[in-house]
Amino acid sequence: MSNEDARVARTRADVSRTVRRLLAEEGWDAVTHAHVARVAGYSKTTLYTHWPSRADLLRIAVESLGDMPHAESTGDLRADLVAEVTAFRTAIEELALDKVLMALAQQGATVDEIGEVRKALVADGERHIRHLLSVTTDERRRDAAVQMMSGVVLCPAVMYGELPDDRVIAEAVDILLGGLGEA
Structure with a gap:
């Protein structure tokens, strides 16, 4: 992975984790580009460049959850x-x-x-x-x-x-x- 790829991956992880935390602690109204940028430690420009809408921020937060955890089937x-x-x-x-x-x-x-x-x-x-x-x-x-x-x-x-x-x-x-x- 190149340095740029690593930076993008780190930014994505930081922003998605921040969005999830803000949703959990402060609710949807807290998920603004300005607030997410401030809490995650990035510029608003960075966020708007990669995630132009609030829906995009929510989408990466959900995508970062990955597949939902499921139990292994036993047949019972x-x-x-x-x-x-x-x-x-x-x-x-x-x-x-x-x-x-x-x-x-x-x-x-x-x-x-x-x-x-x-x-x-x-x-x-x-x-x-x-x-x-x-x-x-x-x-x-x-x-x-x-x-x-x-x-x-x-x-x-x-x-x-x-x-x-x-x-x-x-x-x-x-x-x-x-x-x-x-x-």
Whole structure:
């Protein structure tokens, strides 16, 4: 890697980390070129050159998350669902994913470019549970089941500022599987 490539990679990492931190600590309104530049230690010109819009800043922050963490499938549907929902809880906790999702939801409602980023992140996050449930449910029920499974983590995180414990996740999976006739 050339020195220029290393500088660009370092700048990208610093800026994306700063955007995620600002989203988590201060919310979307803090994600301005001026504020990100000041906190990350770069010039506004650098940020505008590489990321001309606020949507671009949000996009690199989401892209820097990489693929969402997913649990390894074991073939036991209950255990796999519990593990996957637990992995989502971990992503919320470690990546401040709830704050990122709130910003994406807020801005994605009016800015198409951000809406597309949100759709891609959600699709990646839901992919594994959709696959697990594809064996036992049709698409209509699968949509409801996926929303229920993400909701057991996202709702308390957003509404109450806390994450569900292992017992709540296991019980939610049991309720879901009972409703699907899989318990």
